Amino acid sequence: MVTHNNRSLSIAIRPAATELYDKAMDLSTKLSIPLIQRETKEYEFLLICSADGLALQQNGKKGLGPIMISFTSPAMTYRIKHGGDRKQALARAIGLKKGWQPTVIDATGGLGRDGFILACLGCRVHMLERSPVLAVMLEDALQRASQSEFTAEIISNRLQFTHADSSIFLQNLLPEDFPDIIYLDPMYPKRTKSSLVKKEMRILxxxxxxxxxxxxxxxxxxxxxxNRVVIKRPRLAPVLSSLMPSHQITGKSSRFDVYLI
Ligand SMILES: C[S@@+](CC[C@H](N)C(=O)[O-])C[C@H]1O[C@@H](n2cnc3c(N)ncnc32)[C@H](O)[C@@H]1O
Structure with a gap:
């Protein structure tokens, strides 16, 4: 058992091929998780170190995955091409205007999708994630994307990542470093339909x-x-602060609460 985010987590790392042993060993030391050589169901989660990147698998009855973070996958490319326009709810919530390239702290990095979309829309994004496992997966995905012709420019100029707890990171931020926007997309409360549909979110x-x-x-x-804080919530969930949002942008299953400063 390893403790991550104050929770006991049963996780091990396995190299998918012998030539990846050293990389898996480094990660095993970095994350303080056991390195195993063969597939086993002994651990709830398995981080697989493959030639394509790091993949996460959940074993047991709820067995899911493996999932891999990718900024160059066909699904992400499709989302950028078709959903990456300024009319989408996320862009409207952020308040994107032509010629404005706001600085954004994405304080709940997760699988990095929203942060990457915001960078594609022209924002300068600093993504934060506190889970050590997700942090190494995000770093791995960013490294791969920095070598792709399609995403290299976005990664090097507009997307930065730090493994940190956002509460502590924000607390220590100097006024001159305050971003224009802080974006939050916390894990939805259990058993909402929207949180159950996608296997990625279930593994997360x-x-x-x-x-x-x-x-x-x-x-x-x-x-x-x-300028503003934007928080993504399930469509019908109560607001999270004693303050009422300045306005809300409601979609099919989720809602963005916008707090203008
Ligand atoms: C629902 S996921 C975010 C999904 C993300 N927007 C995406 O597009 O992939 C929520 C993530 O926020 C992270 N998180 C929550 N509170 C955090 C905090 N205080 N600091 C850093 N990360 C946090 C969780 O570990 C989890 O990975």
Whole structure:
């Protein structure tokens, strides 16, 4: 058992091929998780070190995956081409305008999709994630994307990543470093339909648990930002702060609460 985010996590790392042993060994040391050589169901999660990148698999009854973070996958490319326009709900919530390239702290990095979309829309994004496992997966995906012709420019100029707890990171931020926007997309409360549909989110929930400290994170974010805080919520969920949002942008299953400063 390894403790991550104050939760006991049963996870091991396995190299998918012998030539990846050294890389898997380094990660095993970095994450303080056991290195195993053969497939086993002994651990709830398995981080697979493959030639294509790091993949996460959940074993047991709820067995899911493996999933890999990719900024160059056909699904992501499709989302950028077709959903990456300025009319989409996320872009409207962020308040994107032509010629404005806001700085954004994406304080709940997760699988990096929203942060990457925001970078594709022209924002300068600093993504934060506190889960050590997701952090190495994000770093791995960013490294791969930095070598792809399609994404290299976005990664090197507009997307930065730090493994950190956002509450502590924001608390220590100097006023001159306050971003224009702070974006939050905490793990939805359990059993909402939207959180159950996608296998990626189900694995993520198993790995990180519920984000129960989001109200405090939102309160902190409101004191560390220049223009607005945007928080993604299930469509019918109550607002998370004692403050009412300035406005809301509601989609099919989710909603963006926008707090203008
Ligand atoms: C629902 S996921 C975010 C999904 C992400 N927007 C995406 O597009 O892939 C929520 C993530 O926020 C992370 N998180 C929650 N609170 C955090 C905090 N205080 N600091 C850093 N990461 C946090 C969780 O570990 C989890 O990975």
């Amino acid at each position: 929930r198993g790995l990180t648990g519920d984000d129960q400290d989001t109200a405090a994170l939102l309160d902190m974010a409101l004191t560390r930002v220049r």
